[in-house]
Amino acid sequence: MxxxxxxxxxxxxxxxxxxxxxxxxxxxxxxxxxxxxxxxxxxxxxxxxxxxxxxxxxxxxxxxxxxxxxxxxxxxxxxxxxxxxxxxxxxxxxxxxxxxxxxxxxxxxxxxxxxxxxxxxxxxxxxxxxxxxxxxxxxxxxxxxxxxxxxxxxxxxxxxxxxxAHRPDPPREKRPRPVVNRDNAGFWAGVARHELLIQRCCGCARLRFPWLPGCNDCGCPDWDTVAARGTGTVYSWVVMHHPPFPAFDPPYAVGLIELAEGVRIVGDLVGVEHERVRIGMPVRLEFRRFDEELVLPVFRGVAP
The missing domain is CATH 3.10.129.10 (Hotdog Thioesterase)
Structure with missing residues (x-):
């Protein structure tokens, strides 16, 4: 010494x-x-x-x-x-x-x-x-x-x-919670049951997503729901690198998915390397549990 x-x-x-x-x-x-x-x-x-x-x-x-x-x-x-x-x-x-x-x-x-x-x-x-x-x-x-x-x-x-300098790994942070309100509570209740529910206007039968209190086309306030079949394609996507958030592992792909029913939804793209994501790539709906409270819909890339 x-x-x-x-x-x-x-x-x-x-x-x-x-x-x-x-x-x-x-x-x-x-x-x-x-x-x-x-x-x-x-x-x-x-x-x-x-x-x-x-x-x-x-x-x-x-x-x-x-x-x-x-x-x-x-x-x-x-x-x-x-x-x-x-x-x-x-x-x-x-x-x-x-x-x-x-x-x-x-x-x-x-x-x-x-x-x-x-x-x-x-x-x-x-x-x-x-x-x-x-x-x-x-x-x-x-x-x-x-x-x-x-x-x-x-x-x-x-x-x-x-x-x-050596620093102990911090505890894994939880993903941010979705904002649940009276207009979209039914959607998140469906996700908890592993159902992706799409609103359907009772006046003009138009499907809509995200959930809204009334129809933008005909103004009808009444609606019911249909369950998505779970198939779709990538309409667009981004690869997230920065800024890094503790609850995420960049780089990862987030897609704008066009469901078979014709509406679009944003979700994580899984099961495929982000470099291989392409517009028009088929995807299949899955539900992933991230912690004891949070379940989210994600979309798995389907190999051609």
Whole structure:
């Protein structure tokens, strides 16, 4: 145990030796500064400053990093020193990473037509820090941006490479309860009996879902119900990734199902990988118990 501080000191000395070494080779912006990207940025940010439009337009200063990003289809050329540093941290158990903050300094405006070049260095590696996420090291890179060869700004980006703190798994939360009221209580009573009940207007015989107190077509307030046969097809669907809720296990597919009776209902799609869900895919109604109180209709994909 007495040697542990020396081990940490030696390891941190190795990390700090990377300060000042290149994080990326000299790079060239994928595109010159241009009006379409400025417009898209301003629309996304809701920024209506007139300085960003017209013949004398400049780019919003906070777009500084945007002109150095390589896009999703390719990654910037990282220097060997930066990869070595990350590999060293990974090998020591600090495999998790999170971006913590960035700082920008602006030296001159960027204008449409400017060609952006940049250099990036490892500016610093912190001492070991303990955070709520875990124990690790903050790594700061500095990117010096030039426009047509002139200094235009500096972008500092900081990440935390850390070993995640152990946390006991929280108890599984229950799914949210459906809102039951006097207009739909009969539907949920049917679900508890493993019946999916569809309202039928006593005036015009039109089927409707979700349940309503009266008919939207003829205005008749009287209705009875028919039980769905339990077959249908996928009319549309989404795959839920975010935000994660404790009671769910993303990714999962939720479908808008067109029942054989002609009405549509939203429900979980089960029994089929979410990547294989398709519009028109046949489904079969099932009832699944999620806890001691909650039963919900779900729809199982039927293989063609």
């Amino acid at each position: 007495s040697g542990e501080p020396e081990i940490h000191e030696e390891f941190e000395a190795r990390l700090k030796a990377y300060a000042g070494r290149p994080a990326a080779a000299t790079g060239v912006g994928r595109d010159p500064v241009n009006e379409p990207m400025i417009r898209h940025w301003c629309e996304a940010m809701g920024d209506t400053n007139p300085a960003y439009t017209g013949p004398d337009a400049i780019a919003p200063p906070t777009m500084l990093q945007a002109w150095t990003m390589a896009g999703l289809s390719r990654r910037p050329e990282r220097a060997a020193a930066y990869d070595e540093l990350l590999t060293l941290l990974d090998a020591s158990g600090h495999e998790a990473v999170v971006a913590t903050d960035c700082e920008q300094e602006y030296l001159r405006p960027l204008r449409p037509g400017d060609r952006v070049t940049y250099d990036s260095v490892i500016e610093s590696v912190s001492e070991r820090k303990t955070t709520r996420l875990g124990t690790g090291y903050f790594v700061t890179t500095r990117t010096d941006v030039r426009a047509n060869g002139e200094p235009a700004g500096t972008h500092r980006f900081r990440i935390l490479k850390y070993a995640p």
